[in-house]
Amino acid sequence: MLCSVNRTPISDLTDGQQVEQSFRASDKQLRVNRQGGKYIILKLTDRTGTVSGMLWNADEIIFDSFDRGDYVHCVGRTQIHNGALQMIVTAVERMDPSEVDVADFERFDADQSQRLLARLSELLGDLHNVHLRRLGQAFLCDDSFMQKLELGAAAVSIHHAYPGGLLRHTVDMMELCALVGPRYPQLDTELLMFGAFLHDLGKLEELSGEGESTYTDRGQLVGHIVIGIQMLGDKIRELGSAGEPFPSDLRLQLEHLVVSHHGQLEFGSPKLPVTLEAVTLHHIDNLDAKIESFTNIIESDISADGNWTNYNPSIGRKLWNKRD
Template identity: 90%
Template structure:
């Protein structure tokens, strides 16, 4: 069955094709009528769907992560494309080309994993190098890192996104660190490696990405500190103890990387490395998320995207 990729959908287009229902919510409007909000995905992107005049029978007819056949029409709403769905029906996986929905890039993942091994294996600090090797030699951990997402939305929200985000930050550390001799570049780079590892436990990588119970109850920052402690215990020994001060510095890099208490950091950055990591992390996340907004925008307003309420502005989008 021929289908139009989400990235190629346009305003006012009649649709009757397959999607993956990565999320669904049953809501009630002010008049008491029920409707379903859908998050429809394929390999190329995501589009929201609105199904009016719904009921529990329709809502329960498919699950999150199922392939569904949707009939409807696209429209612009608040500067973004959405689909008004008039019919939705569950599909069996045998009825679709799974490759059209798989966002994991195995080749890129292998390249990133190789580069990660190089960066951690070439550290001069023997304690950081040993700690890095403890992570690299953990096959279960590495397999999860290869397919983990960095978020459910906004930035790097796809299988393998966490590994890419992590490597991009580590490469940025190698560029920024030498420019400022007062920074410990290796400590900064290892902090970049650690900072979001808790998302491997916070976000489920099986089926469609969702927050786990542990993720919602504890959060990836605290989980990340716990994961760090577990690995340090694996390599710690009376004859070669892991330095206490170094452990505290690494823990601080994890707990302070969001930069502000209101953004989820238990502590504000109080070391130069933690301050730098916060800004590098924010830079990479913002560029990725803003790029997604530009690439998914379907404005016809020349060099500008539609107004995006989530960031409070239009973005310059000059088309060559």
């Protein structure tokens, strides 16, 4: 019998609820407290959302009994912590995939993905700059790349952290660039749009594409910005091999858009934005990510005051939560 019977979706869990059901363990960390006791922090997910889990008095045997991405059966009780629901887990056991209804955990929207892929193809195909259009076509014709892009997440957490999230983030940013660019004649709108396409492509190799996103070894050692520059270089070399040399000055502009899009050195950018397009790209990226992440905070908050979320230490404030 599938364990999805009488299963409560994460979005419907409430404070003080006794829980005995399946989840996907998208992440786990074994930690030690000041007294030397060990505990496990869990990230439990289903198709409706994510809830943090705390398993006290744990050990390596429990920690090693399941892997990230496994389905697990958890026993515990929910409570509110810093305005968000979490679960105090008293037991966790790995489940075989045959024991769950995969539809309860599948967060990928295939129909939306196809619409976004069609829109991406349209945006890249409509570029007037022949070099950018050919470069875009080189990416679009790479079946392996496109399959990864269709399923890739934009992050492990915070924003667009779900299968297809990177595609959503990329297309939204390109459309924002197409709206903002013409407002400022000093901007090269097509260069800006292509920077939006390129800026996070390295996350396809930085993050694991299987199940819930985690960092790959390459992602940990190199990072998506460097990987993105390598991916750009590979495609430009392909064009050169096909007899379509790419302008070196345009390549420099694209590389700068990728390496500077985090905006600040302390946020991981090897270089600060020094072109108008790079400055614009950073702020559009930040805008799209912030709206997504703040929306997630509002939707996941359980507050006694319906007009406000609880204080969220990660952003240093409460958020207005009135939905009229």
